Amino acid sequence: MSHVAASAAPAAFAFPATPRPRGLKSWVTTTDHKRIGLLYFWTAFCFFLLGGLEALVIRLQLAQPDGHLVSAATYNQLFTMHGTTMIFLALMPLSASFFNYIVPLQIGARDVAFPRLNAFSYWVFLLGGLFLNASWLVGPLFHAGSLSVAPDAGWFGYANLTERQFSPGPNIDFWVLGLQILGISSLAAGFNFIVTILNMRAPGMKMMRLPTFSWMTLVTQFLVITAFPVITVALVFLMFDRFFGAHFYVVQAGATPILWQHLFWLFGHPEVYILILPAMGIVSEVLPTFARKPLFGYTVVVYSGVLIGFMGWGVWSHHMFAVGLGPIGDSVFAATTMLIAVPTGVKIFNWIATLWGGAIRGTTALHFAVGFIAMFIIGGLSGVSHASPPADLQQTDTYYVVAHIHYVLFGGTVQGLFAGIYYWWPKMTGRLLDERLGKLHFWLTFIGMNLTFFPMHLIGLLGMPRRIYTYGPELGVGALNLTSTIGALLIGVSVLVFIGNLLRTRKRGAIAPNDPWGGATLEWSIPSPPPVYNFSVIPTVENRLPRWKTELHEPITDPPAVPPAPIHVPGGSWWPLVAALGLPVLALAPLTHTLWLAFLGAAILLFGVYRWAFEPFEM
Amino acid sequence: MTHATVDVMRPPYPTERGLDVYNTKLGMWVFLASEVMFFTALIGSYIILRFGAPGEWARPGIVLNIPVTAINTFLLICSSVTMVKAYATVADGEGHFFRLRPGARLSERLDFGLKFWMLATIIIGATFVSIQVYEYLHLVHRGLLPSGVREGSELAELVANGTLPAATMGLFGSSFYTMTGFHGFHVTCGVISMAYLYFTKTLRGKYSQQDYRGIETIGLYWHFVDLVWIILFTIVYLI
Ligand code: HEM
Ligand SMILES: [Cu+2]
Numbered sequence: 001m002s003h004v005a006a007s008a009a010p011a012a013f014a015f016p017a018t019p020r021p022r023g024l025k026s027w028v029t030t031t032d033h034k035r036i037g038l039l040y041f042w043t044a045f046c047f048f049l050l051g052g053l054e055a056l057v058i059r060l061q062l063a064q065p066d067g068h069l070v071s072a073a074t075y076n077q078l079f080t081m082h083g084t085t086m087i088f089l090a091l092m093p094l095s096a097s098f099f100n101y102i103v104p105l106q107i108g109a110r111d112v113a114f115p116r117l118n119a120f121s122y123w124v125f126l127l128g129g130l131f132l133n134a135s136w137l138v139g140p141l142f143h144a145g146s147l148s149v150a151p152d153a154g155w156f157g158y159a160n161l162t163e164r165q166f167s168p169g170p171n172i173d174f175w176v177l178g179l180q181i182l183g184i185s186s187l188a189a190g191f192n193f194i195v196t197i198l199n200m201r202a203p204g205m206k207m208m209r210l211p212t213f214s215w216m217t218l219v220t221q222f223l224v225i226t227a228f229p230v231i232t233v234a235l236v237f238l239m240f241d242r243f244f245g246a247h248f249y250v251v252q253a254g255a256t257p258i259l260w261q262h263l264f265w266l267f268g269h270p271e272v273y274i275l276i277l278p279a280m281g282i283v284s285e286v287l288p289t290f291a292r293k294p295l296f297g298y299t300v301v302v303y304s305g306v307l308i309g310f311m312g313w314g315v316w317s318h319h320m321f322a323v324g325l326g327p328i329g330d331s332v333f334a335a336t337t338m339l340i341a342v343p344t345g346v347k348i349f350n351w352i353a354t355l356w357g358g359a360i361r362g363t364t365a366l367h368f369a370v371g372f373i374a375m376f377i378i379g380g381l382s383g384v385s386h387a388s389p390p391a392d393l394q395q396t397d398t399y400y401v402v403a404h405i406h407y408v409l410f411g412g413t414v415q416g417l418f419a420g421i422y423y424w425w426p427k428m429t430g431r432l433l434d435e436r437l438g439k440l441h442f443w444l445t446f447i448g449m450n451l452t453f454f455p456m457h458l459i460g461l462l463g464m465p466r467r468i469y470t471y472g473p474e475l476g477v478g479a480l481n482l483t484s485t486i487g488a489l490l491i492g493v494s495v496l497v498f499i500g501n502l503l504r505t506r507k508r509g510a511i512a513p514n515d516p517w518g519g520a521t522l523e524w525s526i527p528s529p530p531p532v533y534n535f536s537v538i539p540t541v542e543n544r545l546p547r548w549k550t551e552l553h554e555p556i557t558d559p560p561a562v563p564p565a566p567i568h569v570p571g572g573s574w575w576p577l578v579a580a581l582g583l584p585v586l587a588l589a590p591l592t593h594t595l596w597l598a599f600l601g602a603a604i605l606l607f608g609v610y611r612w613a614f615e616p617f618e619m
Numbered sequence: 620m621t622h623a624t625v626d627v628m629r630p631p632y633p634t635e636r637g638l639d640v641y642n643t644k645l646g647m648w649v650f651l652a653s654e655v656m657f658f659t660a661l662i663g664s665y666i667i668l669r670f671g672a673p674g675e676w677a678r679p680g681i682v683l684n685i686p687v688t689a690i691n692t693f694l695l696i697c698s699s700v701t702m703v704k705a706y707a708t709v710a711d712g713e714g715h716f717f718r719l720r721p722g723a724r725l726s727e728r729l730d731f732g733l734k735f736w737m738l739a740t741i742i743i744g745a746t747f748v749s750i751q752v753y754e755y756l757h758l759v760h761r762g763l764l765p766s767g768v769r770e771g772s773e774l775a776e777l778v779a780n781g782t783l784p785a786a787t788m789g790l791f792g793s794s795f796y797t798m799t800g801f802h803g804f805h806v807t808c809g810v811i812s813m814a815y816l817y818f819t820k821t822l823r824g825k826y827s828q829q830d831y832r833g834i835e836t837i838g839l840y841w842h843f844v845d846l847v848w849i850i851l852f853t854i855v856y857l858i
Contacts, residue, residue: 113642187653195646199637225649229657233664236797245766246793248668253767253789256671259664266660613815 021572029572031115031617032532036122037101038428043126044093050133051085052495054078059452059488062481065473075469076152077171081133083155084175087275088182089129091409094417095278096125099193099217101428105523105530106211108202108539110567113195116576116612117188123580124185131584132178135171142170151175154467156268157238159249159260164242170591176239177587183228183235184583190224193217202522204541208302211521212295215302216281219309220274226313227270234263243590258323265316273312275409276376277305279416280347283369286419287351289519290366291358294545297350304343304350311340321389322396330389337387344380348373363517364438368419371446375411379404382457397467400460406453415445418498426512430529433509437501444494451487455480514558520545525558536563570617579608647836651843654805658847661801662854665794675784677791679856682763682774682783684754691750692852695806698743699845705736706838709831733826737817737834740841744810751803755796763788765796795855802851805844812837 027035058078061069070078104112112118135150142149151171153162162172197218201210210218237248238260247253249260288295295301317325317333325333351373360366382404386392395401418441426432459477460466471477515524525547526535536559539546543553582605589598638645669676679685708729762772767789769775777783816833820826826834 114646190653191646191649194649195642199640199642199645201637225653226656229653230660233657233660237664237793240765240793240797245764246797247766247789248664248793248797250789254668254672254674254787255790256667259667259671262667263660263664614819 026572028577029119029574031111031119031570031572031576033100033104033112033115033118034428034530034534036118037097037099039122040093040097040100040125041428043122043129044090044097047085047089047129047133048091048094049495051082051090052492054082054085056488056492058082059485061469062471063485064482065471065475065478067470070469072469073146073152074148076467077148077150079467080151080154080157080175081136084132084151084179085129086409087155087271088179089125089132091275091413091417092186093125095220095275095413096121096189098213098278098282098417098420098424099189099221102424102523103193103197103214103217104200105427105526105534106214106521107197107200107205108522108535108541109196109200110534110538111570112192113200114192115570116573116617117192119573120576120580121185121189121192123577124181124188124583127580127584128178128181128185131181131587132174135174135178144169149174151178156264157260158264159238159241160251160257162238162242162260163249172238173242173591176235176242177591180232180235180239181583181587183232186224187228190221190228193221194225197221202535202538202541208299209541209544210302212284212298212301212305213278213281216277216284216305219305220277223270223274223277223309223312227267227274230263231267231271234260234267237263239590258320261320261323262316265319266313268319269316270309270312272408273308275413276416277308279372279413279420280305282416282420282423283351283372284347285519285521286365286369286423287354289423289517290361290363290369291355292361292518293354293358294520294548294550295350296353296356298544301347301350304346307343308340311336311343315340318387318392321392334387334389338384341380341384341387348377348380363422364433364435364442365419365422365517367439367442368415368422371442372412372415372419375407375415375449379407379409379411382407395460397465398460399456399464399466402466403453403456403460406449406456410449410453418442418445423517424523426516427523427528427530429506430512431505431509432512432516433505434501437497437504441494441497441501444490444497448487448490448492448494451490452484453487455484455487459484515547520548522546525556527561532569533563533567535559536561536567573612573615573617575608575612575615577608579605579612582606582608641832643832643836644839647839651839654843654847658801658850661798662850665798665854668790668794672787672790674786677783677788679858681777682758682761682791683795683856684757685856687750687754688852688856691747691754692848694743694750695747695845695848698740698747699842701736701739701743702838702841705733705740706831706834708732708736709826709828709834712828729828730824733834734817734821737813737821741810741813741817744806744813744841748803748806748810751799751806763792763795765792767792798851798855802844802848805847809837809841809844813841 021030027039030036030039057070058075061067061075061078100112100118104110132151136148139146139149149170151157151174153167153172153175157172157175160166162176197210197214237246240246241248241250247255249255251257284295284301314336315333317329318337321330321333351369355370382400386395386401386404422433422438459480462475462477462480464471464475464477471481512528514527516528517524522535522539522541523530525539539556539559541556543550545553546556547558549555582601582603584601585597585604586601589595589601640648712725712729762769762774768778768783774783774788778785778788816837820833
């Protein structure tokens with residue numbers, strides 16, 4: 001525990017009053033939401049690079065007809081791990097990095113509601129990611145005859161393809177166990193952030209004064225805590241089938257053949273909103289700041305976000321049009337799918353109207369935000385085009401769907417996240433990123449992604465299926481595929497530029513003042529990076545744009561540089577990490593058919609939780 | 620006559636801003652929302668599997684021992700009552716139940732009442748789990764496994780003579796053990812958590828009318844677990 005000292009004569013104290021804790025131990029035991037945010041960022045970014053590398057191998061394999069860079073079996077592992085990594089290990093945790101770092105600052109809090117649970121979420125995420133990716137290297141341990149036993153049944157792992165009968169190796173075991181571990185991380189973070197946002201707001205921060213990013217975080221977390229239990233059940237069934245001979249997905253034993261599909265997509269569609277809503281929140285922060293105009297129709301943006309959250313539950317069977325659900329089922333889900341495009345479209349108009357007539361500053365963050373709008377429109381349109389079952393029967397399982405998901409996930413989520421990085425990096429590190437390199441990064445990304453993914457619409461409509469490791473020259477899609485591969489390499493270069501930017505500005509970047517952009521929200525009222533206690537005095541908020549002068553309100557005064565009274569800051573804790581370590585050990589038990597590992601894992605977990613419960617830890 | 624206003628659940632415990640609910644309670648509500656989805660997915664899958672199954676479903680009345688489980692259900696419902704009594708004792712000062720000795724002060728009675736009701740809840744909860752373990756052992760003995768019916772067992776004979784449907788016994792075993800097992804796991808976690816609170820807080824007199832957060836939070840959980848059981852019992856055993 002440390003107390004931040006303050007004195008009646010502040011001048012005697014240099015700011016910040018206490019030195020930041022240093023050293024490895026201080027990071028491993030940290031419960032500070034800001035540090036956990038940075039840990040999330042760097043870990044997720046590494047997984048993003050890994051997932052990107054996998055994608056590049058996929059694209060090289062497909063660059064020409066009859067490619068033979070990798071075998072069909074390896075190709076299956078590559079696309080499965082690419083999808084799983086990008087969704088669960090890169091994009092969700094990159095969003096989580098902003099939830100952690102930014103949300104408490106935006107709502108005027110000193111930390112999240114449950115700081116140790118927050119650390120636990122991070123460690124479980126890290127360990128789950130390592131567990132899943134260990135499958136690349138441990139083939140020999142399972143006498144697999146190859147180095148890699150990575151999962152190979154697609155990111156949606158359809159049962160009964162994933163049953164022991166059809167996937168006998170440990171590949172799917174890694175997947176089914178790894179995803180359950182990661183689910184625990186997401187759920188724990190979900191509980192934490194809902195309570196944080198609802199309960200830890202600064203005085204006066206009513207719900208309708210909450211910054212849009214925090215609002216979208218709240219909606220996202222509600223989706224997390226309701227959608228993840230559903231996939232957990234699906235995974236538990238699969239796990240019991242694979243390890244204990246249960247029959248949940250065994251059609252010969254009388255099971256319903258599409259139970260997995262229903263459970264998975266019941267989770268899967270809310271999941272795509274879990275991926276996009278945070279990016280929508282980021283864009284809704286970046287645009288007003290750089291247009292120097294309040295967000296157009298704040299209330300509408302918030303409510304349409306909430307509406308998307310609800311409607312996201314009613315469209316899952318649009319992933320199953322080819323199953324043959326019958327005319328009624330198909331029609332209902334076609335209608336709901338077309339309807340959900342409405343609140344999405346509403347937001348797009350709000351963003352455009354925010355830019356309209358604004359005093360626009362063309363920063364890199366704004367470039368990415370505008371790029372987000374443009375690309376997301378294209379992705380949304382292709383989405384609506386396969387909302388219609390007859391059209392979808394042509395498109396499903398072809399590269400057309402791959403084009404759709406990448407326009408929304410790369411053009412949308414990834415660009416949104418980059419906008420957030422350029423916007424908040426100065427707050428998180430105290431250094432501005434280089435704007436010239438940033439623009440280069442943006443244009444390479446933008447051109448690269450369109451080169452990569454636009455041809456996929458055509459490739460798909462010309463009939464090339466997805467998840468096929470090669471194709472013949474007579475299909476006539478060689479040139480388009482080559483274009484796509486060139487685009488992918490361009491994206492690779494753009495990521496290198498971004499990494500260069502990160503490294504270059506670490507020591508040499510311009511020092512960030514409290515508020516480099518003239519932002520309206522509370523995070524800009526405190527130093528960059530903020531002191532451990534965030535706010536020397538918790539601000540009182542009177543309107544939605546506390547730091548801007550409006551017709552009715554003067555901007556609030558920023559908190560003093562030195563706390564007028566001592567601030568209690570909870571110290572770190574080892575126990576979240578210890579408890580988290582129990583989970584992968586527990587998962588190793590079924591994987592290796594070793595009973596004592598189950599007891600060991602449970603013991604570690606319980607020991608961690610026990611010590612955690614008995615640890616004095618005051619907020 | 621003047622009314623004394625009792626400051627119930629006000630500081631010394633820290634009040635948070637926001638919803639005027641303390642963090643752990645709100646956290647428990649959110650957690651329970653997630654649990655609702657978990658059990659909904661379990662029960663929903665059971666319904667889909669059962670009504671999508673070809674032919675007849677295993678007859679729970681023959682496979683399962685319904686009277687024993689009915690008693691167990693009754694016990695669990697009782698434990699919800701004792702939980703409420705524990706809560707009411709500490710929150711509303713309902714101490715009249717215990718007249719230890721003439722002239723015992725209210726605070727003494729309250730203190731004893733809370734200990735009594737919590738311990739009762741823990742014991743009933745543990746009994747429920749024990750009976751469930753007994754039920755499992757008995758079922759395994761009779762031949763019901765998560766993978767179906769064991770060869771040469773009593774139930775296998777019933778399948779052979781046509782009393783039980785051969786086609787769906789595997790699915791029944793899988794879903795029976797998974798659903799009741801997850802519920803039993805929840806009860807076990809509840810018993811452990813209550814025991815923790817009992818020994819570290821209740822016995823040490825940490826709860827008072829001003830701060831009974833632990834009791835209230837675990838109470839929410841406990842009632843939820845009870846409610847789920849009533850649904851599970853109806854769907855898996857009775858229907
Ligand atoms: C305008 C709103 C949207 C509509 C109408 C829509 C519609 C659809 C439909 C009908 C499919 C199924 C295609 C098929 O497999 O045949 C699909 C697939 C998909 N969508 Fe969307 N979508 C929309 C927005 C989004 C967003 C915002 C995201 C994510 C950020 C997203 C991510 C995905 C993914 C990942 C898949 C493919 C799943 C797979 O098969 O692997 N969509 N979309
Ligand atoms: Cu969908």
